[in-house]
Amino acid sequence: MELSERKKKVLRSVVDLYIRTAEPVGSKAITALPDMNYSSATIRNEMADLTAMGYLEQPHTSAGRIPSAAGYRLYVDELMLDYRLSMDETKSINSAIEEKMQRVDKMVEKVAKLVSQATNLPAITAAARCGSACVSHFELILAGKGSIVLVLMLSDDHAVNKVIKLPLELEDGDLKLLSAVLNASLTELPLEELTASRMEKVMASAGKAAPLVPVVLDFVQETLKSQCSPNMAVAGQARLLGLPEYRDVDKAQRVLATIDEEALCNLPAVMENTNGTRVIVGPENVADELKDTSVVMTKFDIGEGMQGMIGVVGPTRMDYAKVTARLSYFAESLSKLFAKPEQPQLPGAAGEEPKNE
Amino acid sequence: MELSERKKKVLRSVVDLYIRTAEPVGSKAITALPDMNYSSATIRNEMADLTAMGYLEQPHTSAGRIPSAAGYRLYVDELMLDYRLSMDETKSINSAIEEKMQRVDKMVEKVAKLVSQATNLPAITAAARCGSACVSHFELILAGKGSIVLVLMLSDDHAVNKVIKLPLELEDGDLKLLSAVLNASLTELPLEELTASRMEKVMASAGKAAPLVPVVLDFVQETLKSQCSPNMAVAGQARLLGLPEYRDVDKAQRVLATIDEEALCNLPAVMENTNGTRVIVGPENVADELKDTSVVMTKFDIGEGMQGMIGVVGPTRMDYAKVTARLSYFAESLSKLFAKPEQPQLPGAAGEEPKNE
DNA sequence: CTTAGCACTCAAGGATATGGAGTGCTAATA
């Protein structure tokens, strides 16, 4: 059944107010709002209806109303007014983000901190590869005194390396040979296709550098494996404790413990099938500990076949409008940042201004 | 003034009991202990003395005693009995640690988690370079379609790399030249000696690869800089909330916020001048928020001129004996782990057993 | 359909008793 305009207005007001105050809101408080030209009795009737419909709840007979899960859901989906970020906010987000973010894992940590700061809630960030990674190019370098550097170019155009030290006298030629073999037989293969037989073949044709092969293969496997596993970071847990609904320490602890561990596995999965911003209101959470904790999350694009996710957790009574707005803005800005054809960074010597091209 | 043996025994008992129960301990509770063949009156007298000396405190007249900061100090320094880890504990720590820890930052995270788990308290881990790092070897590799990989071997025998993409047609020879120039003029220099004049010289003799130079230099600077800044991780904050002294949410929040931010700067500094395990009892902390929170920390050695630190924070009433024992054991095990002349890892193909050499 | 009015409900908060754990002191004891 469709709600009357007035009912919607009342419901929205109740949610808005409850979000602000964390206290059950009574009919009188609603009448005090601007644009509410009805008596408290009328509002009371409307509220009684809304309660009967399951959108509001009463902690006890003589208390005001608080939104039910269904109420929040409706609020989030249809009722809430878009929150427009102020210039200050966009500016501060922009300037925070603008820094260089070299490595994905550091980026994840940083963004979690920023999001948490911007929302004043605990934040979770994740970054994961979409497709499977593979090595696009091998290189072995002799780096003096028995050290060899193995460099793997990956399919997403970044590189990883490992220093290998073996009590082994090798010459440039030996390494060239092994590189060639590796490049010929192990490039563009995802982890699953690194079969034992392929590896043995490499081993067989490695020549003098054969002792290197196991180390190399091991590193390749490890690298590809770690490329699949998502990078995650949590920040600002302590902020939860500032909120009245988490005065109950046990509850807070349960929630924090959960986002510390479990969420780390679940959230990316939840995000998979969604686009844009997603809101999970309290009881909609599967995890029991989160039954009265809401989660808001958004995807963003990192270049090179990677996807990112930012999310915050907070009380069911959270300022969904603000939080979603800020999260979306973050996601957008980050996507843009990574979409930029990574500018050749051209800073001059220390302290000098960067030259233009 | 030296305490009588009996006074020591009483004090130790009071602290032990208070650590266990978090409740003020009365004279009767002490007499109930084994090996305490005195009446409660005698104990009361001793406790009165200890209170007068400042080792115990009374929340109010008709309550038992709790240790004062001085009491804890004495307990930690002289009274507490060494706690011997059980086989189970050492085993579980060993097996947890035994995993490969490729990268320092991942290691730091992992160890923080483990320590927190082992002590059931929030844990902080840090790893920092002692001396200043410098580049020991440059290498530039052509990696197909306009991508160049810059590899820096660092003085501590690991390598970092960066993929550079420039709209620039370069040949192997050009890169060789630039590598040579870089190796000739910029190796073995700490960050401070990377003067503008040196850099300009490189620029001048870079030949066709000149446009690469600013990118390279920038990366070098950034790398050296990041080598100095310590790696830190915090884990298990939520565990604080399980403790009765942090039922006061505000207090818990303050403490958590502090270890999230400030500690990140201070702790390594504190550690600098200390060896072995260090205990900071509540009010000995400089930070106001930590005035009734204790910190226990220990150093350990990571190879390659790096130092690590593990620490936990908890209530002043924390089981110092257990915590210091566990931390020390961790530190020892980690030091050993890193001291091992990094075994050439020789795993075979996926799933097979590693071959022996 | 809206609203004024009224009786009713119920949690929150303050005041007041009560119980009990623990103390300090004194006098008796070994």
Added chain:
DNA sequence: TATTAGCACTCCATATCCTTGAGTGCTAAG
């Protein structure tokens, strides 16, 4: 002289009761 039993006293924690006031639902009038 060191220890201990005994006793009066203190004071927090807990339970109980009461009051207050915000908020409701219902009814009847506008």
